[in-house]
Ligand SMILES: Nc1ncnc2c1ncn2[C@@H]1O[C@H](COP(=O)(O)OP(=O)(O)OP(=O)(O)O)[C@@H](O)[C@H]1O
């Protein structure tokens with residue numbers, strides 16, 4: 001599956017190799033055979049790294065990689081996305097399907113056509129994820145690395161939780177001496193959410209190390225400046241400072257460069273200054289976009305969001321003290337509002353905030369901001385002052 005490297009991507013081969021080594025050489029009894037968590041803020045290049053660097057490095061080292069992106073389709077159930085990723089890999093290994101068919105007592109039936117339906121593989125189906133992954137392991141003779149991008153989505157649905165339990169069983173089975181091993185690499189944008197996945201003894205990730213995924217650094221900015229193709233040179237040191245101001249989001253400096261590229265009247269001497277202005281404008285636009293959604297909320301939704309954002313990990317949605325706080329914020333932001341905060345309408349507001357993709361909810365009722373950077377944007381504009 002060798003693909004030629006994408007010239008629009010800055011590669012981090014050393015990091016990919018280091019992670020690959022760490023994953024492949026783990027002693028089976030150590031906690032990191034549970035896998036690995038990589039946490040980094042939104043839009044900083046996690047998925048790009050997984051796809052462009054880590055996956056090829058793992059494959060080069062002889063592993064079989066199965067990739068499931070739980071955010072690829074916001075509407076798809078996270079558990080089903082994981083099942084589909086395993087099914088898709090099975091399809092590429094007819095021998096593994098033949099094994100499953102034989103195990104299901106279908107040895108006389110031709111394989112590859114109607115005889116064995118992949119629908120039989122899944123959560124609560126007669127062929128479990130563990131059995132399917134074991135067949136892949138035996139057939140390929142390879143260590144399997146399951147990469148789950150945006151893993152925190154798994155605990156937002158029942159079937160996602162089921163998938164995590166199923167993967168725990170699969171991990172125990174495949175890491176036994178009968179097979180060739182299973183590692184799970186999970187990424188997410190929020191450490192607190194990912195931590196919830198590693199705290200339960202019954203789950204696939206129990207005890208898995210949480211590694212802060214380092215953002216793109218100065219060498220990325222050097223590469224960017226060398227390839228940006230503007231009429232004048234950009235100073236990498238200055239651009240690196242700007243890049244830090246964007247919270248290490250490549251899109252921000254990329255979009256700034258695009259703006260300049262289409263400004264045909266731009267004099268070369270003005271390029272550095274205009275670039276800095278364009279980056280600042282991108283940051284402001286991105287913050288404004290986030291705030292636009294906040295300003296479209298009803299007073300109660302706004303109060304609930306502010307209290308959640310101010311409380312962060314201490315947020316207890318329905319405690320008396322929190323209810324009083326919603327009411328205080330409500331009184332401050334909408335003194336004439338008829339509505340009073342009670343358990344039922346706060347629950348409704350939280351539901352609405354979830355629908356607007358502002359709030360994330362784990363199945364056991366823990367709430368958090370979908371994107372934790374929203375809290376600092378709200379704080380910077382004073383929106384949280386009334387909620388403290
Ligand atoms: N190594 C890189 N070289 C060049 N551009 C990059 C690199 N990594 C990320 N980008 C760009 O940054 C943007 C965000 O990248 P990516 O989607 O990988 O981030 P993410 O952390 O997975 O984001 P999200 O939180 O939305 O899942 C994309 O437009 C991508 O092209």
Ligand SMILES: [Mg+2]
Pocket residue numbers: 046047048149
């Ligand atoms: Mg991503």
